[in-house]
Amino acid sequence: MFALVDCNNFYASCERVFRPELRGKPIVVLSNNDGCVIARSNEAKKFGIPMGAAAYQYEKTFTDNNIYVFSSNYALYGDMSARVMAILASLAPEIEVYSIDEAFLKFEGCDYINLQEYGEMIVKKVTRATGIPISVGIANTKALSKVANKVAKKFPEKTGSNYLIDSDEKRIKALKWLPIEDVWGIGRRHAKRLMALGIKNAYQFTQLPDQWVRKNMSVVGLRLKHELEGKPRLDMETAKAKQNIATTRSFDKNYTEYDHLRERITTFSVTCAEKLRRQKSSCNALLIFLHTNGFRSDLPQYSRNIVMKLPFPTNSSIEIAKFAVEGLSLIFKQGYQYKKAGVIVMDITPEETNQISMFENTNPKHKVLMDVMDRLNGAIGQKKVKLASQALDRTWKMKQERLSPRYTTRLSEIITINA
């Protein structure tokens, strides 16, 4: 049996743990640079703010309706997510962390436990321990556990935020209830196509002939159909090291100078290298891109990218920044106003399989240096140890005007308790 555990309105819930007065109040959370809406509490959804809405277009909606607006506080969300996942891991023999706020649990050889009660216990335990409300869906396939989770989430009072599909009757009832566009793994394109054929819910989808699904939706679609029929086709996936890591940003204003962009590209490279080191990987290639603001048709437009193949795998901030800046110098053109740039590290290999190359290799001293940099930055917090080519002042700080305190990761920002 599989359980899909999902945190309800995760980002908003994290904010509420430390601001309990915001329970029941509408909350939205904005993306990096406060650009657009990336999370909404149920109360905020009612005001018709779509996911991804540009924040500035909804300022009036926010103020008129007393909607609480937060910049994304990833230090907080990441820490709260780790807490939830750690508790879940202690409650099941196997866990697959599926996203920051979702995980699959697998119960194998646990036939003796009452899963209905066990699900209730999971809900209670996680919510009590972390303050984050969750929903649990349990079924014998991963896709059905997703369906069960949707039922739990939609009917929290009736289900106690926990729903178990353990009979064909319950399975069919849930599938008939679930609109086709909400089925896990069915993209918008397929949903549209199926709806045009009169397939409105998940149950109707399972009634299609296997051959049709296979032909029109490939083996992936067929696997999903079988999963929804209660035939397990998907198993737990173990965490894989990411295959691409990107650091890209829109600038708060347009940049025309090469030096500005060089600083940005260096900082993006350092961030990518840190991410590589965290997952103990190295990269063998980089992609560097930059472009002007496509919405400003009054300005001359330019957009370019370049792939730099590295002579050896590396995760040194210094090496990656060096090659990235070399790439930038090849694609940068004077006379344009640049709005966005980024570095993507590619062709990622595990750190320890680095080949021993006779002639060219990453400087082995960098490994020690990077280790020290990572530890210093970890201890000080705000990335104080930088490469000299990075800006030292805070001109480049992300726009985070409505950031809440890092209640769980900085001693100076913990809650105040009156006595």
Place this chain on the structure above:
Amino acid sequence: MQTLNTHNIHPLALFSVSTETKLSRPFIDQGISAGFPSPAQDFIDLSIDLNKELIKHPSSTFFGRVKGSSMKDAGINNGDLLIVDKSINPTDGKIAVCFIDGEFTVKRLKVEKDCCWLVPENESYEPIRVTAENDFIVWGIVIYVIKAL
């Protein structure tokens, strides 16, 4: 039975050593001698880790800073650091961090049949009676107080 086909083996394969993980062990400087070993050697221990000693449930443990003196007789003073565990049951007599009407407060819980009291530990403060009218939750239970002397 499988036989080894030597022709398929690459003439020279180089592998680097995995340095992915680290494990520090205590260093025991005893040398190797044939004499009687130190009787302390079997008792080498890792040093005391307060995180491990004080925090039994890291996933549900949070910190808070005290402001005020209503709990001074319980040894909780202004500026102290509270270690709070959200997973512990709020029962009668425990010192709890509560959220009441818009603010966090630390008090001793007194649970009665049909109501609950937040009892200060300082005679110049009055107990607070919690009723249905209050916006109230028990946020967590105080397990340790850390103070600078």
